Amino acid sequence: PTQDPWYSAPSDWxxxxxxxxxxxxxxxxxxISIGAxxxxxxxxxxxxxxxxxxxxxxxxxxxxxxxLNCTASSPENCSHGVVTYEVPYDSADPxxxxxxxxxxxxxxxxxxxxLKRGWFVNTPDYEGPLASYCAGVQSGHATIDSxxxxxxxxxxxxxxxxxxxxxxxxxxxGAMASEFSAELIGAYAPxxxxxxxxxxxxxxxxTSAGNKxxxxxxxxxxxxxxxxxxxxxxxxxxxxxxxxxxxGPFNKTLFYTATEYxxxxxLGAFENQNVSDYFYNGxxxxxxxxxxxxxxxxxxxxxxxxxxxxxxxxxAIHDEMSAAAETDALVDSFCSQGANxxxxxNDVGGHNEExxxxxxxxxxxxxxxxxxxxxxxMPKTGCSILxxxx
Numbered sequence: 001p002t003q004d005p006w007y008s009a010p011s012d013w014x015x016x017x018x019x020x021x022x023x024x025x026x027x028x029x030x031x032i033s034i035g036a037x038x039x040x041x042x043x044x045x046x047x048x049x050x051x052x053x054x055x056x057x058x059x060x061x062x063x064x065x066x067x068l069n070c071t072a073s074s075p076e077n078c079s080h081g082v083v084t085y086e087v088p089y090d091s092a093d094p095x096x097x098x099x100x101x102x103x104x105x106x107x108x109x110x111x112x113x114x115l116k117r118g119w120f121v122n123t124p125d126y127e128g129p130l131a132s133y134c135a136g137v138q139s140g141h142a143t144i145d146s147x148x149x150x151x152x153x154x155x156x157x158x159x160x161x162x163x164x165x166x167x168x169x170x171x172x173x174g175a176m177a178s179e180f181s182a183e184l185i186g187a188y189a190p191x192x193x194x195x196x197x198x199x200x201x202x203x204x205x206x207t208s209a210g211n212k213x214x215x216x217x218x219x220x221x222x223x224x225x226x227x228x229x230x231x232x233x234x235x236x237x238x239x240x241x242x243x244x245x246x247x248g249p250f251n252k253t254l255f256y257t258a259t260e261y262x263x264x265x266x267l268g269a270f271e272n273q274n275v276s277d278y279f280y281n282g283x284x285x286x287x288x289x290x291x292x293x294x295x296x297x298x299x300x301x302x303x304x305x306x307x308x309x310x311x312x313x314x315x316a317i318h319d320e321m322s323a324a325a326e327t328d329a330l331v332d333s334f335c336s337q338g339a340n341x342x343x344x345x346n347d348v349g350g351h352n353e354e355x356x357x358x359x360x361x362x363x364x365x366x367x368x369x370x371x372x373x374x375x376x377x378m379p380k381t382g383c384s385i386l387x388x389x390x
Contacts, residue, residue: 001058001094001095001097001099001100001125002094002095006023006025006044007044007058007129009022009044009046009056010022010023013046013054013056014046014054016046017046018046018047018048018141018144018145018148018188018189019045019046019047019144019145019147019148019149019152019189020045020046020148020149020152021043021044021045021149021152021153022043022044022045022046022056023043023044024041024042024043024044024153024156025041025042025043025044026041027039027040027041028040028041028042028060028099028103029102029103030103031103032062032103033102033103033104033105033106034062034102034105034106034111034112034115035112035115035116036064036065036066036112036115036116037062037063037064037065037111037112037115038063038064038065038067038068039063039157040060040061040062040063041060041061041063041153041157042058042059042060042061042099043058043059043061043146043149043150043153044056044057044058045057045058045059045145045146045148045149046145046149047128047141047142047145047146048141048145048188049128049132049137049138049141049232050132050135050136050137050138050141050232050233050298051232055128055129055138055141055142056128056129057124057125057126057128057129057142057145057146058097058099058124058125059099059122059123059124059125059146059149059150060098060099060102060122060123061120061121061122061123061150061157062111062115062120062121062123063120063157063158064079064115064116064117064118064119064120064121065115066079066118067079067118067158070158078158078159078160079118079119079120079158079159079164080159080160080163080164080165080370081117081118081119081120081164081165081166081167081366081370081371082119082120082121082122082147082150082151082154082159082164082165082166082167083114083119083120083121083122083166083167083168083169083366083370084121084122084123084124084143084146084147084166084167084168084169084178085110085111085114085121085122085123085168085169085170085174086123086124086126086139086143086168086169086170086171086173086174086175086177086178087102087106087107087123087174088107088170088171088172088173088174088175088263089101089127089173089262089263090133090172090173090221090224090263090266091127091131091133091224091228091261091262091263091266092131092133092224092225092227092228092231092258092259092266093131093258093259093260093261093262094129094130094131094259096131096261096262096263096265097125097127097131098123098124098125099123099125101262102123107264108355110169110359111123113359113363114169114363114366117363117366117367119366119370120150120154120157120159120164122146122147122150124142124143124146124177125142126138126139126140126142126143126146126177127139127142127228128142130231130232131228131231131259132228132229132231132232133173133224133225133227133228133229134176134206134224134225134228134229134298134299135228135229135231135232135298135299136176136177136179136180136298136299136300136301137180137184137297137298137304138232138298139176139177139180139181140177140179140180140181140183140184140185140188140304141184141188142177143168143177143178143180143181144181144184144185144188144189144192145189147166147168147192147194148189148192151164151166165195165369165370166192166193166194166195167194167195167196167197167198167366167369167370168181168182168194168196168197168198169197169198169200169362169366170198170199170200171199171200171201171355171358172200172201172203172321172351172355173203173221173263175199175200175201175202175203176203176299178197178198178199179197179199179202179204179301180301180304181197182197182199182307182309182311183301183302183303183304183305183306183307184304184305185305185307185308185309186305186306186307186308187304187305193309194309195309195310195369195370196309196310196311196312196365196366196368196369196370197307197309197310197311197312198311198312198313198314198362198365198366199311199312199313199314200313200314200315200354200355200358200362201314201315201316201319201321201322201351201354201355201358202301202313202315202322202326202327202330203321203322203326204300204301204302204322204326204327204329204330205299205300205301205322205326206225206229206295206299206300207292207295207299207300208322208323208326209321209322210222210225210226210275211283212320212321212322212323213275213321214273214274214275214276215272215273215274215275216272217267217271217272218267218321219270219271219272219273219274219275220258220261220266220267220268220269220270220271220273221263221266221267222275223255223258223266223270223273223275223278224258224261224263224266226240226275226286227255227256227258227259229294229295229298229299230294233294235290236290236291236294239288239290239291240291243279243280243281243285244278244279244280245278245279245280250273250277250278251278252278254278255278257269258270301330302330302333302334306334306337306338306339307334307339307340307341309340310340310341310342310369310378311334311339311340311341311342312341312342312343312344312361312362312365312376312378313327313331313341313342313343313344314343314344314346314354314358314361314362315327315343315344315345315346315354316346316348316349316350316351316353316354316357317345317346317347317387318347318349318350319350319351319354320350320351321350321351322351324345327343328345331343331383331385334383335382335383335385339383340378340379340380340381340382340383341383341384341385342365342376342377342378342379342383342384342386343383343384343385343386344358344361344386344388344390345385345386345387345388346358346388346389346390347387347388347389348389348390357390358390361376361390364376365378
């Protein structure tokens with residue numbers, strides 16, 4: 001993307017309203033490596049960053065092959081559902097975006113599962129042009145505005161936006177984008193109505209999650225997260241720069257190589273490293289007001305609004321990356337404020353296992369809210385919290 005001139009906003013873009021399409025690219029992928037898809041298109045659109053400044057982002061939309069049977073005389077064969085799928089790309093590299101990498105295939109097969117069901121699939125680069133990994137407000141705004149933008153151009157691609165229902169699905173890093181979207185949408189985009197949202201493997205507090213990741217195979221995500229969340233915070237980035245060691249095996253130069261890796265690559269590059277080894281005073285350099293303030297405002301869930309749509313949450317009780325108790329508390333807080341949530345706490349497996357074990361239930365919930373099926377026994381109002389063994 002950094003070498004592609006299409007990834008740039010045209011003149012006057014800052015004056016446009018959030019969600020306004022700025023560029024549309026037809027059939028951007030020469031070869032589509034994801035099944036049940038007949039074509040793709042991309043939209044570059046106006047959005048708002050973490051600091052409420054004008055920004056832009058890109059989304060890629062996959063068109064289901066079932067649209068081949070969509071005609072004016074057979075409207076029942078036309079798609080009437082759009083799922084915004086939050087690829088958990090977990091990267092501080094501006095080139096490691098879904099809009100670029102998905103031309104080579106998808107990581108977990110979930111886009112294919114959505115396309116098989118006849119839904120358009122919207123996959124935003126929700127971290128924005130600075131690869132602001134872990135910046136929750138940024139990711140929520142970019143997700144919401146991707147839906148607005150896609151709906152404005154959707155009829156050019158055979159989707160009747162006046163009847164289309166919209167839903168969002170995210171897991172782990174992708175769930176940060178879906179969860180902040182759920183919190184922000186009421187105030188940020190009161191005109192946009194969502195049929196439902198799915199959050200899997202939520203990480204409500206990145207500080208405690210980062211502490212769990214260091215010195216493990218997930219240490220690279222903690223490093224990418226520090227870089228990503230400070231990408232829009234000039235003072236915080238200057239502070240981090242001042243505290244990183246300049247000599248020795250764990251130094252500033254090596255730390256910032258994380259900006260050259262995809263989420264998968266960064267895991268291997270920093271596997272089992274202790275993140276504190278990069279800082280002069282270890283973890284105490286990260287536990288300071290300038291960092292704690294941005295972690296709270298931009299990466300701690302539960303402080304930006306109450307979801308106003310049906311929500312399905314699934315979480316492994318034994319999640320080793322983020323304590324289930326934190327998700328329990330988040331759900332309890334929303335429920336006490338009138339949210340409508342079905343929450344499954346799975347006693348089988350950990351964080352990575354629940355990605356696969358929760359998939360079928362996530363798809364069933366999406367079917368319920370997009371197709372009026374009744375597979376998940378979603379409460380009409382209020383909350384239902386269930387311990388499951390799946």
